[in-house]
Structure formats: C-alpha cells, structure tokens
Amino acid sequence: MSENAQKLYYPPEALVKNAAVPGMEAYQALVKQAEEDYEGYWANHARKLLDWHKPFSTVLDESDAPFFKWFADGELNVSYNCLDRQVNNGLGDKVAIIFEGDDGKVSKVTYKELLGKVCKMANALKSVGVKCGDRVVIYLPMSVEGIVAMQACARIGATHSVVFGGFSAQSLRDRLESSGAVALITSDGQFRGGKALPLKPIADEALSMGGCEAVKNVLVVKRTGGEVTMVAGRDQWVEEVMAQQPDTCEPEWVGAEHPLFLLYTSGSTGKPKGVQHSSGGYLLQAVLSMQYTFDIKPDDVFWCTADIGWVTGHTYIAYGPLASGATQVVFEGVPTYPDAGRFWQMIQNHKVSIFYTAPTAIRSLIKAADANEKVHPKNYDLSSLRIMGSVGEPINPAAWEWYHENVGGGRCPIVDTFWQTETGAHMITPMPGATPLLPGSCTLPFPGIQATVVDETGTEVPWGQGGILVVKRPWPSMIRTVWGDPERFKSSYYPADFQGKLYLAGDGAIRDAETGYFTITGRIDDVLNVSGHRMGTMEIESALVAHEKVAEAAVVGRPDDTTGEAIVAFVVLKGPRPTGDEAVATIKELAAWVGKEIGPIAKPKDIRFGENLPKTRSGKIMRRLLRQLAKGEEITQDTSTLENPAILDQLKG
Numbered sequence: 001m002s003e004n005a006q007k008l009y010y011p012p013e014a015l016v017k018n019a020a021v022p023g024m025e026a027y028q029a030l031v032k033q034a035e036e037d038y039e040g041y042w043a044n045h046a047r048k049l050l051d052w053h054k055p056f057s058t059v060l061d062e063s064d065a066p067f068f069k070w071f072a073d074g075e076l077n078v079s080y081n082c083l084d085r086q087v088n089n090g091l092g093d094k095v096a097i098i099f100e101g102d103d104g105k106v107s108k109v110t111y112k113e114l115l116g117k118v119c120k121m122a123n124a125l126k127s128v129g130v131k132c133g134d135r136v137v138i139y140l141p142m143s144v145e146g147i148v149a150m151q152a153c154a155r156i157g158a159t160h161s162v163v164f165g166g167f168s169a170q171s172l173r174d175r176l177e178s179s180g181a182v183a184l185i186t187s188d189g190q191f192r193g194g195k196a197l198p199l200k201p202i203a204d205e206a207l208s209m210g211g212c213e214a215v216k217n218v219l220v221v222k223r224t225g226g227e228v229t230m231v232a233g234r235d236q237w238v239e240e241v242m243a244q245q246p247d248t249c250e251p252e253w254v255g256a257e258h259p260l261f262l263l264y265t266s267g268s269t270g271k272p273k274g275v276q277h278s279s280g281g282y283l284l285q286a287v288l289s290m291q292y293t294f295d296i297k298p299d300d301v302f303w304c305t306a307d308i309g310w311v312t313g314h315t316y317i318a319y320g321p322l323a324s325g326a327t328q329v330v331f332e333g334v335p336t337y338p339d340a341g342r343f344w345q346m347i348q349n350h351k352v353s354i355f356y357t358a359p360t361a362i363r364s365l366i367k368a369a370d371a372n373e374k375v376h377p378k379n380y381d382l383s384s385l386r387i388m389g390s391v392g393e394p395i396n397p398a399a400w401e402w403y404h405e406n407v408g409g410g411r412c413p414i415v416d417t418f419w420q421t422e423t424g425a426h427m428i429t430p431m432p433g434a435t436p437l438l439p440g441s442c443t444l445p446f447p448g449i450q451a452t453v454v455d456e457t458g459t460e461v462p463w464g465q466g467g468i469l470v471v472k473r474p475w476p477s478m479i480r481t482v483w484g485d486p487e488r489f490k491s492s493y494y495p496a497d498f499q500g501k502l503y504l505a506g507d508g509a510i511r512d513a514e515t516g517y518f519t520i521t522g523r524i525d526d527v528l529n530v531s532g533h534r535m536g537t538m539e540i541e542s543a544l545v546a547h548e549k550v551a552e553a554a555v556v557g558r559p560d561d562t563t564g565e566a567i568v569a570f571v572v573l574k575g576p577r578p579t580g581d582e583a584v585a586t587i588k589e590l591a592a593w594v595g596k597e598i599g600p601i602a603k604p605k606d607i608r609f610g611e612n613l614p615k616t617r618s619g620k621i622m623r624r625l626l627r628q629l630a631k632g633e634e635i636t637q638d639t640s641t642l643e644n645p646a647i648l649d650q651l652k653g
C-alpha cells in the first residue's frame with residue numbers, strides 16, 4: 001500500500017447504503033456514462049432534475065466555441081423550479097429557510113411563504129419598471145430578503161448582480177456602472193458581531209460618484225433602523241412597495257441561456273470581471289451537486305455559511321438548496337459572536353445535518369478553541385451532522401483532521417469541493433458515500449467533469465507531476481462570457497496557448513501518482529486568496545497608487561496560518577521614505593485608503609516602504625524576490641541582474 005493509501009478515510013456503511021452515489025463502482029459508472037455519451041448524460045439529468053416550460057431539443061452547441069450553449073432552445077424559469085415546483089409537490093408547508101440573526105433571533109419561512117414574498121418582490125420590481133433582461137444590483141446583508149431579491153429577479157427574467165456587503169462605495173459604483181443596472185436593492189444597514197453597520201449611506205455615496213445614471217430606482221430593506229436619507233423619486237422602502245403588490249406573479253419563461261446573474265470576480269489584470277451565468281445549465285448543476293456532493297435528502301438541514309455576495313452563496317444558498325426542496329439555515333452574523341462557539345451552537349440548535357464552510361473559518365475556530373476550552377466543539381451536541389464540506393481554498397491536512405475529529409465526531413465525510421465563480425458548481429470533489437478521502441486533496445472530478453493537468457503546451461502530464469489545471473470539455477454551469485468583454489473571456493479562459501480548446505482554471509494542480517487524486521497547489525496567476533476571498537494584486541496596486549502620496553506599489557501574497565494568504569504591499573512614496581512614527585501613521589493611512597477604495601477585505605496586512613522596488617535593468621519589478629521578502633526569507637540567489645540590489649534591505653520586514 002502506498003503511503004497515501006494508508007491515510008484514506010472510507011465512508012461509513014450506513015451512508016453508502018442510501019447515498020445518491022453509493023460507492024466507487026457507482027461513481028465510476030457515472031464517469032463512464034458521461035464519457036461514452038457526454039450530451040446524453042447531461043440531457044438525462046436536465047430532463048429529470050428540472051421542470052421545463054418548453055423542452056429542449058439541442059443539448060450542447062459548440063458552433064460558436066468557446067461561447068458554448070446548453071439546452072439553448074429549452075425554456076424554463078429558475079424561480080419556478082426553486083419555489084412553485086416545491087409547493088406543487090406538496091412541500092408548501094416545509095420550512096425553506098431557518099434564518100438566524102446576528103442577535104440570535106430565529107425566524108422560519110416555509111416554501112409557500114417564500115413563494116409569496118418572491119412574487120411580491122417581483123411585482124414590486126415590475127412596478128418600478130424593471131423588465132426582463134434588465135440588470136439589478138443587490139447590495140444586501142445575509143437575509144431572507146437577499147434571497148427573495150435574487151429569486152424575484154429570476155422570476156421576471158432580470159439579471160441580478162449581487163455585490164458583497166463588505167465592498168466599498170467605489171467597488172459598488174464600478175459594478176453598477178459595468179453592469180448597466182437600472183435598479184439597486186439595498187438595506188439601511190446590517191448587523192455583524194453585535195454592531196449595526198451602514199449600507200444605504202455607502203450606496204448613496206456610490207450613486208453620487210457618477211457613471212451609474214442608469215439606476216432609476218433604489219429599493220431599501222429596513223433591517224437596522226439606522227438613519228437613512230431617502231431621495232424622492234428614486235428611493236423607496238421595499239416593504240411599502242411590496243405591501244401594495246399581489247402575492248402571485250406569473251414567472252417569465254426564458255431561454256436556457258438567458259443570463260441569470262453576473263457576479264464580479266477578480267482576475268490577474270484590470271478591473272474585476274462580470275462572470276455571466278446561464279439559467280438552465282447553471283441550475284442543473286446546482287441541483288445535481290446538491291444530490292451528488294451533499295447527498296441531500298428530504299429530512300436534511302443544510303447550512304452553507306457563505307455570504308450571498310460570493311458564488312458559494314449563489315449556488316449553495318440562493319439556488320441549489322431551494323431547487324432541491326431542502327430546509328436550510330441562513331445566518332446573518334459572524335462565527336465569533338457572541339463567542340467562537342456560535343457555529344457549534346447553531347448546528348446543535350437547528351440540528352444541522354450538512355454543514356458547508358471555509359478552511360479559514362475552521363482555522364480561526366481551532367485557534368479560538370485552543371485558547372478557550374468553552375468554545376471547543378466537544379461542548380456541543382453535534383450528533384445531527386452527517387456530511388461536512390469545505391470550499392474556497394485548499395484545506396491543510398491538520399485543519400482537515402481537526403474538523404473531521406472534533407466537529408464531525410470522526411464519522412462524517414468531508415467533501416473538499418474545488419470550484420470557482422466561473423464554474424458555477426463543484427468541479428473536483430469527493431462523493432460522500434463513495435470516495436475514500438485523503439486530507440488536503442479534493443480527490444476526483446465531479447461525474448461528467450473532465451478535469452486534467454497539463455504543461456505549458458497543453459499536453460497532459462503524468463500523475464505525480466505538477467502542472468496547470470484545465471477542463472477538457474464544456475459543462476452546463478460554466479461561465480458564458482465576461483459581461484461586455486467577450487475578448488477577455490476568450491483570453492482569460494480559452495487562451496491561444498491551448499489552441500482555445502482547454503478551459504484554464506488559473507490554478508496549479510498535481511495528481512497523486514497512485515490514486516490520481518487532485519491536489520490544488522494554488523493560483524498560477526496574480527490572484528490572491530485571502531480568507532477564501534479572491535483578489536487581484538493589480539486591483540490593490542491600482543488602489544494604492546490612486547493615493548496622492550504613492551508613486552509606485554507592488555502587492556504579493558504571503559502564506560498565513562489563519563487566512564491562507566495575507567496581502568503584503570511594497571510601496572514607494574512620492575516624498576522621502578518614511579521611518580518610525582511617520583511610517584506607522586502612513587501605513588495606517590494607506591490601509592484605510594485601500595479599505596475605502598475596495599473594501600476592508602483588501603487591506604494589506606503588511607505595508608513596507610522602499611525608495612524604489614527591486615527591478616531588472618529593463619525596469620520589470622522582480623515579484624519573485626518580493627514574495628521571498630514578504631515571507632521573511634533570506635535572498636540567497638544571484639541578484640546581479642537587479643538594477644538596485646541595495647533596495648532589498650529596505651524592504652525586509
């Protein structure tokens with residue numbers, strides 16, 4: 001047996017028996033089916049798992065590659081599939097959402113009630129002139145209303161773009177402008193960690209910056225009761241508009257390719273790109289992965305701790321669980337308030353059976369439990385759990401083992417799900433009732449996904465050899481284009497290096513020599529992953545150089561025990577290089593500035609000043625050296641090609 005094979009964790013018998021994918025043979029059979037009849041495999045699922053208003057007759061259309069189309073002549077409505085379908089199937093009184101506020105207050109919404117709310121919101125949007133095909137930006141905290149707003153857009157065929165509530169006015173403005181939104185749905189504020197934070201004032205600032213004149217209506221949800229200014233003729237309280245609306249609304253039947261949403265995410269260059277998703281293909285994989293990856297069953301209580309501002313909150317809160325008729329927990333607050341036992345307390349209280357969170361949360365809760373015995377998961381009854389998931393970044397084996405042992409009681413499989421905003425749903429992940437688990441590995445591709453590892457020329461490398469992660473065939477829930485920039489879509493995801501034939505994920509990977517299991521080795525571009533949040537180094541650099549004192553900036557990532565990666569910025573000021581108190585004050589000023597330009601998540605953890613940056617004689621910044629300096633490593637290699645080797649000393653931490 002190989003060293004790795006000895007570390008494998010096998011699924012519990014009881015789980016295998018009733019699993020959607022019961023055992024490795026079942027998994028292999030699905031993989032084989034998809035290989036032998038790729039279109040037939042996806043078409044069967046699409047017919048079985050979704051309700052079509054008009055059935056599709058074509059499956060995959062590759063005529064305009066890489067702009068692939070799936071089920072293109074079929075018609076459906078995503079909100080109908082998530083809500084009406086459940087009510088029609090007798091699930092009207094089933095709880096769809098268990099909402100727990102930051103303050104611990106719990107409220108429950110049934111499928112019937114949710115449908116009524118969504119219809120009212122859909123009618124409210126229509127009443128202010130929002131039409132099928134319009135874009136609506138949603139800037140809301142974790143709330144029932146956030147999900148209702150997304151579903152309401154889907155119901156009338158408006159394309160939503162959710163902006164994470166932690167993003168700044170500038171970031172919100174950029175997304176409003178880029179998407180050409182006609183309406184904005186926001187709230188007075190949000191509660192996090194016992195504090196009321198404003199949102200509407202940030203939205204007002206964004207709207208006043210110019211460039212988003214297309215926004216004619218702002219609908220405001222009341223949450224914190226914080227003070228807001230309502231602009232006459234533009235702003236209205238959602239509750240008031242909804243109160244005048246009927247609670248039924250005929251769904252708008254749209255083509256399967258109709259853009260359900262845009263979600264902005266960071267790339268290696270330029271401004272964040274608007275990843276455009278479809279309706280039919282996207283929903284199909286949201287539902288299928290709820291079955292295969294999470295093995296969702298009628299009695300499960302599902303909890304995904306992501307925010308609706310990220311793709312995980314789209315697929316595994318707003319769409320997947322509802323389209324599966326599941327009961328899910330939606331949480332407004334943070335894992336550490338009122339104490340770091342909050343997640344465990346909530347799993348116990350709501351009898352959560354499937355729990356999906358991020359490695360960064362696990363690592364910070366490990367630290368908290370080490371420091372304070374009282375918030376250790378062993379103090380809670382977590383026996384309701386049967387499956388646990390991880391997403392957003394590689395999970396280190398030590399955190400995996402802790403999660404498995406202390407949260408899952410050693411009995412719950414962990415699905416380490418690798419995927420991206422662009423992929424729409426899980427790409428490489430264990431099947432909980434089949435795949436033997438190897439801590440730190442996301443194991444094998446989702447049935448039907450043809451992922452592999454190649455070298456720079458696009459040639460597959462043997463197992464055991466690291467390379468570039470690619471996907472060989474288009475899949476239903478994939479990105480359709482970059483909103484307003486089809487060229488960028490092609491160059492980012494179907495680069496000429498691979499003759500435009502392979503989807504480039506942007507991550508490196510290596511397959512285990514014996515099992516073929518995938519391990520993601522991290523981004524191969526200039527994208528950082530901080531606490532599972534994607535950020536482009538260029539974006540942060542642009543924000544820094546927009547400050548009046550800054551002449552030049554270079555940003556790199558450094559491994560961090562809790563957040564995965566930490567942002568380190570090397571800055572050259574226009575004035576003299578600051579030292580002592582002046583340096584401390586400038587660091588604070590610049591960090592706050594980046595927080596304001598992008599959002600608090602983009603604040604560098606470490607800012608260092610130099611009179612210059614290490615550059616080659618041709619003026620290229622030597623990022624490799626900066627990465628080493630950021631890590632505190634001694635620079636041992638030859639630096640004679642540097643124009644200014646003396647600068648390295650100034651930039652040491």
Ligand code: WTA
Binds near residue numbers: 390422522534
């Ligand atoms: C990283 C989040 C290792 C990866 C769903 C990817 C992961 C980026 C994993 C996408 C995982 C996500 N193991 N790395 N299980 N999941 N990543 O778009 O670098 O916010 O490219 O989507 O996160 O981040 P995004």
